[in-house]
Amino acid sequence: MTDATLSYAAHGDPHHxxxxxxxxxxxxxxxxxxxxxxxxxxxxxxxxxxxxxxxFAAYAVLLRQTAGGPSGSxxxxxxxxxxxxxxxxxxxxxxGLAMIAADVRDARRYQIGMAVTCVxxxxxxxxxxxxxxxxxxxxxxxxxSAFLSAFFTLVGCHGLHVSIGILWLLTMMAQVYAKxxxxxxxxxxxxxxxxxxxxxxxxxxxxxxxxxLGSAT
Amino acid sequence: MSEQxxxxxxxxxxxxxxxxxxxxxGPRLIGYVIGLGLSILLTATSFFVAGTDLVWQPSIPVxxxxxxxxxxxxxxxxxxxxxxxxxxxxNVLALAFGVLIVFLVVAGSVxxxxxxxxxxxxxxxxxxxx
Numbered sequence: 474m475t476d477a478t479l480s481y482a483a484h485g486d487p488h489h490x491x492x493x494x495x496x497x498x499x500x501x502x503x504x505x506x507x508x509x510x511x512x513x514x515x516x517x518x519x520x521x522x523x524x525x526x527x528x529f530a531a532y533a534v535l536l537r538q539t540a541g542g543p544s545g546s547x548x549x550x551x552x553x554x555x556x557x558x559x560x561x562x563x564x565x566x567x568x569g570l571a572m573i574a575a576d577v578r579d580a581r582r583y584q585i586g587m588a589v590t591c592v593x594x595x596x597x598x599x600x601x602x603x604x605x606x607x608x609x610x611x612x613x614x615x616x617x618s619a620f621l622s623a624f625f626t627l628v629g630c631h632g633l634h635v636s637i638g639i640l641w642l643l644t645m646m647a648q649v650y651a652k653x654x655x656x657x658x659x660x661x662x663x664x665x666x667x668x669x670x671x672x673x674x675x676x677x678x679x680x681x682x683x684x685x686l687g688s689a690t
Numbered sequence: 691m692s693e694q695x696x697x698x699x700x701x702x703x704x705x706x707x708x709x710x711x712x713x714x715x716g717p718r719l720i721g722y723v724i725g726l727g728l729s730i731l732l733t734a735t736s737f738f739v740a741g742t743d744l745v746w747q748p749s750i751p752v753x754x755x756x757x758x759x760x761x762x763x764x765x766x767x768x769x770x771x772x773x774x775x776x777x778x779x780x781n782v783l784a785l786a787f788g789v790l791i792v793f794l795v796v797a798g799s800v801x802x803x804x805x806x807x808x809x810x811x812x813x814x815x816x817x818x819x820x
């Protein structure tokens with residue numbers, strides 16, 4: 474009898490929402506949407522990082538397969554790479570400041586922080602585009618050797634992520650401007666901040682492995 | 691949400707990845723400044739080590755790898771706020787699994803391809819055999 478009652482109750486209330494509303498047992502219900510959303514996005518980011526690790530592995534394996542073409546030490550301009558690193562690192566910092574402003578509902582400082590982040594991100598992309606154009610002009614395009622194919626795939630994929638991140642950033646500025654700090658907008662903001670910081674972590678791997686190690690060998 | 695609401699929210703539940711246990715603005719700002727300072731320090735050291743003759747040359751790849759991993763750790767703790775706190779267990783476990791896969795893919799590829807390069811005849815010789 475008790476079992477039948479319980480199964481009926483579970484059928485009528487599959488997510489145990491009644492338990493959540495009753496208070497004392499509240500924390501045993503489903504996790505709040507902010508946690509579920511951010512955790513799901515965190516899993517996606519980790520899978521993205523696993524994808525990048527395959528490109529890193531390809532680059533490490535193909536580093537010396539230059540097919541008689543130029544090697545990394547002849548091609549890379551480390552001053553430009555240092556400037557790109559500075560842009561991306563500072564943009565990660567200003568993104569964090571914008572998130573603090575968002576948490577205290579300070580729309581003006583939030584928009585300023587996001588705008589600075591956007592400008593720094595665009596500066597990064599400009600430098601990278603200039604570097605790619607320079608390499609292709611010198612006859613060191615992605616078709617020249619296996620080493621350069623791996624290089625353009627890895628660094629280009631990161632650049633693509635930054636481009637998408639900037640589009641997302643502008644969308645979030647517009648959404649906060651139009652809708653304010655609504656709960657769903659704030660969840661998207663949390664995901665965007667995770668995405669932007671993760672891009673910076675991948676860039677740490679790129680400037681260490683691709684540029685510094687690549688020009689050392 | 692006000693700070694009090696945020697605090698109540700966090701006392702009841704786990705932390706979402708990216709959310710901090712600290713909700714006061716001052717300490718959070720200091721956290722980001724510390725993270726930025728450490729990152730700049732580690733980045734500058736990496737670029738210095740790569741371009742100098744002062745360091746024993748064969749140690750440079752290891753030094754660069756260690757510096758890179760340290761900087762990734764700094765970013766994860768100070769920017770992504772994935773810490774070892776009790777409310778962060780799920781996030782840390784997901785990260786640990788990701789790191790395991792990354793390690794297997796990168797180290798496994800480099801290891802296997804290194805052995806193949808050592809043990810196989812160069813491609814020119816294989817072509818001549820046919």
